[in-house]
Amino acid sequence: MTRPPCRACQRAGLTHRGRGLCHTCHRLHTASGTLHWFPAPPRGRAAEAAERLADYAELRSQGEQVPVAAARAGVCERTGWRYQARLRQEAAA
Numbered sequence: 001m002t003r004p005p006c007r008a009c010q011r012a013g014l015t016h017r018g019r020g021l022c023h024t025c026h027r028l029h030t031a032s033g034t035l036h037w038f039p040a041p042p043r044g045r046a047a048e049a050a051e052r053l054a055d056y057a058e059l060r061s062q063g064e065q066v067p068v069a070a071a072r073a074g075v076c077e078r079t080g081w082r083y084q085a086r087l088r089q090e091a092a093a
Contacts, residue, residue, distance in 0.1 A: 007038055056083045 005012040007020035008029065017026035019038040029035040042050050052073050059069035070080025 053083055053086070056080065057087055060084070060087070 003013055003016065004020070006014055006016070006022040006025050008025035009022065011022060014022035014024075017023045019026065019035070019040050021029065021038055026035070029038065041047070052075055056069050056073040056075070059072055060066070064072065066080045066084055067077045070077050070083070073080070073083075075083070
C-alpha cells in the first residue's frame with residue numbers, strides 16, 4: 001500500500017504524523033506556529049457529510065436539478081436545498 005504524498009512538501013512514501021503531513025513537515029509547522037494551515041480532515045459523521053456534499057456538488061455540476069441530485073446523493077430534498085445554499089455561499093466567498 002502506497003502512502004499519499006505529504007500535503008506540504010508533496011514527497012510520497014513518507015510516514016505521516018498527522019494532518020496529512022510527513023513527520024518533518026509536521027514538526028516544522030508546529031514549531032513555526034503554522035500548523036493551522038493544514039486543518040485536520042473530518043472524521044466520522046463529519047467525513048460522511050463532507051462526502052455526501054461532494055457527491056451532491058458533482059451531480060449539480062453535471063446539470064442535475066436539486067431534488068434529483070439530492071436523491072442520488074442519498075439525502076432528502078430539504079438537505080439538498082441546504083447544500084445548494086452552502087455551495088452558493090462558498091462560491092461567493
